[in-house]
Amino acid sequence: MSDALPSSARPASVVLSGITHRYARLTAVDDVSLSVAPKEVVCIVGPSGCGKSTLLRLISGLETVQKGEIAVDGLTLATAGRSLPPERRPVGMMFQDFALFPHLTVAGNVAFGQSDRPRAERRRRVDELLETMALTRYADAYPHTLSGGQQQRVALARAMARDPKVLLLDEPFSALDEQLRRSVREEVVRIIRASGIATIVVTHDPEEAMEMGNRVVVMEAGRIVQADTPVTLYRRPANSFVARLFGEVNRFEATVRDGQIVTPLGRIMAPGFPGGTKVEVACRVEDLELVPPGARPDAVPVRVRHSSFLGPATRVCLDLPGGGSEIHARLPGHVDVRPGEELSAAMAAERMMVFPVE
């Protein structure tokens, strides 16, 4: 599997080197370097305005490169001062609103942009794509008569029609409702993986990024904060921002003393941190265990403030002794706890994440 190799050891389909992009005085993308291997699906995730779409627009040629270089399969697409026009780039792009042509049929939409090919070849490719996307019987239909999921697949077929070396998907599922989104997402990932085309997906939904990406790139304020596999991002986030992006955490401020950190949930070792270092300790709400009082020597007493049943899980809000601090636990299924109930909370030391406070 391609994931078994470190990204540096894989041949790259897409290479972004030192990309910086400004809109007037705003730096939207700040010194971003990223390689995407053939067959790899990389998801870029981050809050609104962190520069995700700008990166895609630079790769597709909708935005002119100001600094840095973009190459696909060894071919330089753009540097400052030299730029291949969008239509000559081996890049397929799918936008969040699908951007289908309303006056063209499904087949017409997919054929669009292939005018440089002989007619027979063009038709063969359209038929092939419509079959892959289970759209053959809608070939002569117009986009407005299709469901959201079907329109999505037409947009994907159009993006793949010119046999691009790289596919760019910008918030591909945001126009679909929650239920449809899951099934369409699975279908799209299956098609993309089967095609083997290197793909970059932009999303603001961390769960979507983890589900789709071999690798997930986290951006904040124009910069890449961390690029890793979903498991590494979740278990070993580079900083508190990344930790919080992938799920709710309890956070404590502390100071390292004699190589140790004392938190309200127990003492942990902090090798490598000089004494006096101010740190933030974070632990995931689903890693907190609740046990009967006194059941475990490593657990601390807590009192239930309130709880909410969320279907797959119960979220419990707890008071730590001494007042003030409030923590949360997320327990699988329905857990019957009552406000005021005394319990003990245990947190495995190896699940505590420690970040120096900048």
Ligand SMILES: Nc1ncnc2c1ncn2[C@@H]1O[C@H](COP(=O)(O)OP(=O)(O)OP(=O)(O)O)[C@@H](O)[C@H]1O
């Ligand atoms: N054409 C433009 N002119 C001026 N500023 C722009 C332009 N396009 C984007 N920006 C600004 O650049 C920053 C990055 O925008 P970008 O659209 O790349 O972010 P994003 O992460 O994709 O956000 P979103 O998730 O909301 O789409 C934002 O602050 C945005 O307001």
